[in-house]
Amino acid sequence: MIKRRWKINGKITQVEFSEEMRLIDVLRGPLDLVGTKEGCGEGECGACSVIVDGTLKLSCLILAATLNDGTEILTIEGVESTPLGKRIQKAFITANAVQCGFCTPGMVMATYYLLSKVKKPDRETIKSMLSGNLCRCTGYKSIFEAVDIATGRR
């Protein structure tokens, strides 16, 4: 078993896991943070997106053991308590950017990352920054509108 101390959603957390586990397995397993979803297991769908040390990452492609003590991880469970996160979440509802809700946690994480880097992204930037997150329900337009609403553009 491997032991690590990570800062997860702002809290120092001791975690133990076996060496073959991916970050998504540790989040969804021992940490019971099941808001992060597994849609493909090979880094294509983006449903497992989380922010690791300030960068958007796919938790299904990270071997958990490669993350050292002190790593900072933000998951969907931690987003609601941030002003930006809450603004994004409200905007997703207003724009009807949510249907089945399975891609939504990952999509919210990707949007959170986008808006923490670019204050008022144009449509091309939004498209490119969210292109790693698949949604099968909405057709994406409402998601772009949600991003606009979250930035105060609409």
Place this chain on the structure above:
Amino acid sequence: MYVGKSIDRVDGWDKVTGKLRFIADYKMPDMLYGATVRAPVAKGRLKSIVFDPKYDFSKVVIVTAKDIPGENFVHIIKDDMPCLVSERINYLGEPVALIAAKSPTQVYEALRHIRVEAEEEPALIGIEEIVRTYKREPQNLTYFYEPKIIKGDLKSGFDEASYIVESEFYTGFQEHLYLEPQGILAYKKEGKFFVVGSLQCPYYVRPAVAKVLGVKDEDVVVVQAPTGGAFGGKEDYPSLLAAHAVLLSKKANKPVLMVYDREEDISFTTKRHPSYVYHKAGVMKDGRLVALDSIILFDAGAYTTLSPVVLARGTLHSCSVYSIPNVRIVAKAVRSNVPPPGAFRGFGAPQTLFAMEALIDTIAHRLKLNPYEVRRKNLLKVGSEMAFGQVLKESVGIDRCLDRVVAISDFKKKYESYKKQGKGKDVTTLKGIGLATVLHGGSFTGSGEMILKSRGGLRLNKDGLVEILIANTEMGQGVLTVMSQIVADRLNIPMEMVRFPLPDTSQVPNSGPTVASRTTMIVGRILTLCCDELISTIERHYNEKIRIDKGNVYLTSSKKRLSLKDVVKDISPERGIYIEKEYDFPPDQVWDEENFKGIAYPVYSWGAVVVEVEVDKFTYTVKPTKLYAVYEIGKAINPKAAIGQLEGGMIQSLGYGLMEKCEVKNGRFFQNRLQTYIIPTAEDIPEMQTEILEIPYSRGPYGAKGIGELPHNGVAPALRNAVLNALGVEINEIPITPERIVSTMKNRGLL
């Protein structure tokens, strides 16, 4: 008050915060994880299941066909699909045995130590092979279903025609690619078998599981878990998966969770039926269609499953929105050795509508007419007789959809100008614009709803809240919100006073499956009937007229004000007031299944779509740049939810037409992962302009008609027609990949 307003979805906050638990998020004490042992050949005889003697199987629960206490088939339409193979294998990957262990790691480890031996036989695989065989020796194929439509006199129609236009069309498999893979949790509680899962139709799963277990339907309780997309993919398949999970759970005497990974989900669950359509049309000089002779073949896979009803809908939609006087359509669902295709948004219509809408533009192209004019000359209207004898009585909005979409897209001018654009060496990009007009029949085909006799319920509870009790499932489309709006509006109470729990077969009546664009239209109507009955129940009790406002009940004669809580206390303090109503099937909706004639659907929804594309002249990549759409849906109960359905469906149709290639080779899907099966991303979508028109349907709740499937019908053919406009080349097979364009052009000597 609520109907017609863009209310925020009621399950929104749980979804954006990640709090909503999907089936893979469920945990139970002692829960085991299940997996499937699968057949190694596409057709043959099972010889043995070999368990590696060096591996310790003592901690693994194993189920084979011998462990099935009831009947070894999964009840869908016919009982021909085994739950587990006992002898005959009919597709590669067919379930042969099931195993369960304490962790996913353990169960996959055990799976690697099991080998299935089989005698392989020649298999029939792929629509091309089906068509080849059909043309040479049709008697050698097995047909699950063979509907036929005859109208007028074909010979005189062709004699009258100025031109004959012939063409063949092919469409491929399409994977639903709901983001949440299939999953079921099974356990036993208080003597009953519980099935919780990602599914569309609780009352399909219940009898299927009961038959496999050999128990009464009531001994099985099916509860829907929040469902992460379905699109038809969780209509029929969960019956099989639930039977598997229950068998493992019964043998282990522990809860068992079965969740497919993406590769397993794409490889072995249902898909859209591949199709072949041959059309021969008799056309007048002005573009009027006077005769149509068609053959439709669907690759129906290894077992009957839903193929007969999918083909029925496909056949009934194959003339699209046109009135044609002389028609013969011969359609067949052909048995083959691929995993059975199943329900997928559109249910057979996207295939046949692709062919017909492509044919119209082929006619326009060959006869040098404008595709808008050809469509306008043939449109159905109130009073038109469809090929199968139905006379349209009301709510026909196709003319308005077509005219509007052509106006907002400037179609006529752009079509003519792109046709004349220079194609010389210095040109790098060719522009094209394409049109398609479509329809979709709301609710079950023919007598389906009459046989179904759907029942829905409402309960006014002790706490004064109104509970919606129906078996219809939220899978993203917004049923929780839309039904709550209808009930709140009809009772004139705040939406906060309406509750809609996820369906549980021990709690809700059978209001039918959540399929066929029927939920709002049919079950929404049942709920309005329940609301009206609740009001009259209260009136009968107090023996006077009532008025409900903001959750208060006003007795109009005695001028008293009561809360809904008071009313329950007065009428039925213990159990609350329960109302249940059956769908009042329209008596004039008569369907003759034997002759495939009559009123196929009580009403149709309509749509017209224009797609603009840019084709790269060197790579032949097709980039959709603009998408205009106008849909007539009777009434949008929640406009933003309706737009969400339309936009999402159109982008699925865009993927279907452009990129979602899924080939089958030796019985195996070649594109069986998300790295290879490509769906549209945020970067692939064009600018979209979607409008809704409303011509109320007299029997729809507030005039509403079906909407869910309609948008999947139009974009693929509009894309194909845009490519024809850009390149002058008829591509008759989707998806239209660059490789397909190049090979088509090479075959015609254009490259």
